Amino acid sequence: MKKGKYHDGRFADALVEATAGMLQTWAPEPRPRWVACVPSLGQPNLMPDFARRLAYRLKLEYVPCLRKVCQNRPQKEMENSFQQAHNLDGAFELDSQLARREPVLLLDDIVDSRWTITVISALLRRAGCPIVYPMALALTAPRQA
Numbered sequence: 001m002k003k004g005k006y007h008d009g010r011f012a013d014a015l016v017e018a019t020a021g022m023l024q025t026w027a028p029e030p031r032p033r034w035v036a037c038v039p040s041l042g043q044p045n046l047m048p049d050f051a052r053r054l055a056y057r058l059k060l061e062y063v064p065c066l067r068k069v070c071q072n073r074p075q076k077e078m079e080n081s082f083q084q085a086h087n088l089d090g091a092f093e094l095d096s097q098l099a100r101r102e103p104v105l106l107l108d109d110i111v112d113s114r115w116t117i118t119v120i121s122a123l124l125r126r127a128g129c130p131i132v133y134p135m136a137l138a139l140t141a142p143r144q145a
Contacts, residue, residue, distance in 0.1 A: 009043065011050045011109075015137070020057040023105070023135075032133055033102035034061050036124070038109075038116055039068040039092070050137075051107050060105070065098035066120060075112035076140060084113040094123040101128035111136035 035058070037051040048064060055062035072091050078084040104124060108117055121132040 009046060011046070011137070013053070016050065016053045016057055019054055019135075019137070023058065028103075028133060030103050030131065032058075032060060032105035032131075034063050034100050035105045035107065036063055036066055036099075037107040038120055039066050040109075041068050041071050047107060047109055050109075054107070058105075063098055063100060063104075065095045066123075067093045067095070069093050075115060078113065081113070081115070084115045085119075088115055088119045092120055092123060094120075094127055096127040099124060099127045099129060101130065103131040103133065104129050106132050106134045108134070108136045110138045110140055112140045 035051050035055040037047040040047060048062070052062045068091060070091055072087050075084050075087060078087050106117065106120060106124065111117060117134040117136070121134060124132050
């Protein structure tokens, strides 16, 4: 995954296959009907490319309904949860005309604080999406028990 993100600018097909296999084994109900991803200004094509390929593999549609509208500091640089949440205020927009009102698989590459997924999930829910299944390809650090 590191090589794809930091060197190739594209995640390997093997990661798409492994993710698809994991999701098919998981088989949530109701199942996701479409795929969205967390947008990035620094690597604008990385996650959309992965999301498109995964959606195709799962026979779902990728819907590019999310947009990052400002550059904010990386979440890992924030010192606490309040700063992490505040750092995302106004950072993302949802095109509610594109967003579906059906369960969605929301993809992110690396999760630092979990606030990004939380904020974007709230945007999707507010737009009428009944269920958001968040999924990250990696965590920067596991939560301490």
